[in-house]
Every structure is written in structure tokens, then in C-alpha cells.
Amino acid sequence: MQVVSIPAHNPGPLTGEGNHTYLLFHEARAASESDEARAHASLIDAGTGHPDHLEDVAGALRARAAMLDEVLVTHAHPDHISGTPALRQKWPSATFRKLPWPERDAEYHVDWAPLEDGALVAGGTLQTIHTPGHAPDHVCFWDPNARVLFSADLVIMGTTVVIPGTRGGNLGAYLQSLKRVLALEPRRLFPAHGPVIDHPRTLIQEYLAHRALREAQILSVVASGHQTLDAILDAVYPGLAPELRMAARESALAHLLKLESEGRIRRRDDDRWEYNRRLS
Ligand SMILES: [Zn+2]
Structure with a gap:
């Protein structure tokens, strides 16, 4: 081919x-x-x-x-x-x-x-x-x-x-x-x-490591009391350029939804995120 x-x-x-x-x-x-x-x-x-x-x-x-x-x-x-x-x-x-x-x-x-x-x-x-x-x-x-x-x-x-x-x-x-x-x-x-x-192996392993690190950051930010998506974003990405904010919001939300599906955090009715102390 x-x-x-x-x-x-x-x-x-x-x-x-x-x-x-x-x-x-x-x-x-x-x-x-x-x-x-x-x-x-x-x-x-x-x-x-x-x-x-x-x-x-x-x-x-x-x-x-x-x-x-x-x-x-x-x-x-x-x-x-x-x-x-x-x-x-x-x-x-x-x-x-x-x-x-x-x-x-x-x-x-x-x-x-x-x-x-x-x-x-x-x-x-x-x-x-x-x-x-x-x-x-x-x-x-x-x-x-x-x-x-x-x-x-x-x-x-x-x-x-x-x-x-x-x-x-x-x-x-x-x-x-x-x-x-x-x-x-x-x-x-x-x-x-x-x-x-x-070098696909190296790159994919870097991707997996990057996501694992980001997940740990987001979990710790939620655990320390940041509850809204914007507060979480500001804590994880200090000094984020405005033009990157949309993409970062999507990415942070994807992490939050994954953590929610695993029962490690929960989303309250008012759209605030909380660390799930019982399960985490
Ligand atoms: Zn695409």
C-alpha cells in the first residue's frame, strides 16, 4: 500500500x-x-x-x-x-x-x-x-x-x-x-x-501521565473547597490566557465528569462540585 x-x-x-x-x-x-x-x-x-x-x-x-x-x-x-x-x-x-x-x-x-x-x-x-x-x-x-x-x-x-x-x-x-x-x-x-x-509508545505514555497528573490536581483543588468550574479553573491554570479559557473549561469539565462517574466527587443541584469524602 x-x-x-x-x-x-x-x-x-x-x-x-x-x-x-x-x-x-x-x-x-x-x-x-x-x-x-x-x-x-x-x-x-x-x-x-x-x-x-x-x-x-x-x-x-x-x-x-x-x-x-x-x-x-x-x-x-x-x-x-x-x-x-x-x-x-x-x-x-x-x-x-x-x-x-x-x-x-x-x-x-x-x-x-x-x-x-x-x-x-x-x-x-x-x-x-x-x-x-x-x-x-x-x-x-x-x-x-x-x-x-x-x-x-x-x-x-x-x-x-x-x-x-x-x-x-x-x-x-x-x-x-x-x-x-x-x-x-x-x-x-x-x-x-x-x-x-x-515513537508512539513514548508519546502515548506521556499523554497518560499528563492526564493522571491533571486529574490529581483537579481532585485536590475540589477537595480543598473550590466548587465552581471557574474557581477550579483559576486554581488549576493560574494566569490562563483568555483565548485558551474555553478549551481549558472543556478539559476541566471532562475531568470533573470522569471523577463524578467514579464517585470520587459529586455535582450538587446548584452546579457546584464537592469532594465525596465517604468514597474517596
Ligand atoms: Zn477532532
Whole structure:
């Protein structure tokens, strides 16, 4: 299998230099002897429909005389999915596949072919791995022969991944997903943002350690009597820049919800958080 990284041409404050999409080429067996084997391609993530992205995909397909079989969407965040209508218009015969998140998927008016954990894609070369946490529908694609994982938004070098507590994020699920990927022992990750990750084990262990530290901080801040989300934020992130506050709120809330689900803290009717002394 051949992998071509194609930029989505969408740089910005939330996407860094912009998303990477990946075009994968695989040979499909000829249907009959007279029929020539032809290169087939799968695109991982739809980008945002930027004309330069469409042009780059078209050029890479042309260069290999390949046809686009399918578009595999890793999750329904706009930088991964919103290019779907433009791609469908240009390649109407392609199949659009993702793990369902019905209320989000419906926005794109595409007949989605549903993916499930373990489903084979890209001509049978990749396995779908459901990795919820950053989003409920988040998947990675695993090549067991090359030990390579197309990891979408699971981890990003040099930063952390937002777990949006109010919009489908789930920190407990995210930590399980990190552990599941660690157990695969991947050799290399191809993420949707930032550079290729050549030392996945080290990076994933750093992520797990970072979350464990943050959880301990939040628990101790709640135990010492900080009750509102804002008070907790100010105690955990002193001097936080205003533009980072929204993301930090989401992340702190994701930690609080995880601790609540474990019975270590509780949320009062007035939305204040309390340390659960009986259980902790
Ligand atoms: Zn995302």
C-alpha cells in the first residue's frame, strides 16, 4: 500500500498548520482476464472542501491512474468531515464511510455507509479501531502488516488533544482508547495534525501521565473547597490566557465528569462540585 499525505489547506487557530488527509493506493484484483488490474484509492478524512485540497486529490489520482473508491471519515468534527459534499460532487461514485454519530452526520446529506469497530477498509488492508473520547464516533485505521496507525485526533505531537466535555467528549473513554492503541504496539502514527509520530509508545505514555497528573490536581483543588468550574479553573491554570479559557473549561469539565462517574466527587443541584469524602 502506498500512502500520500495531502494537506486540507485549512490552517487556523484550531487546526495548526491545517489537517492532513491521507490518500492510500491499493491494487484491486482484475475481475476477469481481459480486465486490467487497476489502482484503487481510499481517502482518509474529507478536509473542508478547499479547492486546493480537491485539486491535490485529483492530481494524485491522475498520476497513478487510480479511481477513488471510498472516503473514510475519522469523526464528525468540521475539519475532518465538512469537505464531504464537495468530494461527493466531484467523485459521485465514491462510498462515504464513518462510524455513525447520527445528529452530526445528518448535516452533510450523504448516504453514509456505516463503519463499525473491526470493519476492514481500503481493499481489506486496514482495520477500523473505534477510539472514542475526543468524539464519540472517533476511529483510527490500523495496518497490522506495517504496524502503522492512521490516528486522526487521538494524539498530536507537542500539544494535548481537547476532550470537549459538553460536546460528546468523554475522558474515561479517551484514556481507554489510548491504552487500546498502546497495546497494538504501533511502529508509527499518521495523525490528522502535526508531524508523523515515530515513537508512539513514548508519546502515548506521556499523554497518560499528563492526564493522571491533571486529574490529581483537579481532585485536590475540589477537595480543598473550590466548587465552581471557574474557581477550579483559576486554581488549576493560574494566569490562563483568555483565548485558551474555553478549551481549558472543556478539559476541566471532562475531568470533573470522569471523577463524578467514579464517585470520587459529586455535582450538587446548584452546579457546584464537592469532594465525596465517604468514597474517596
Ligand atoms: Zn477532532
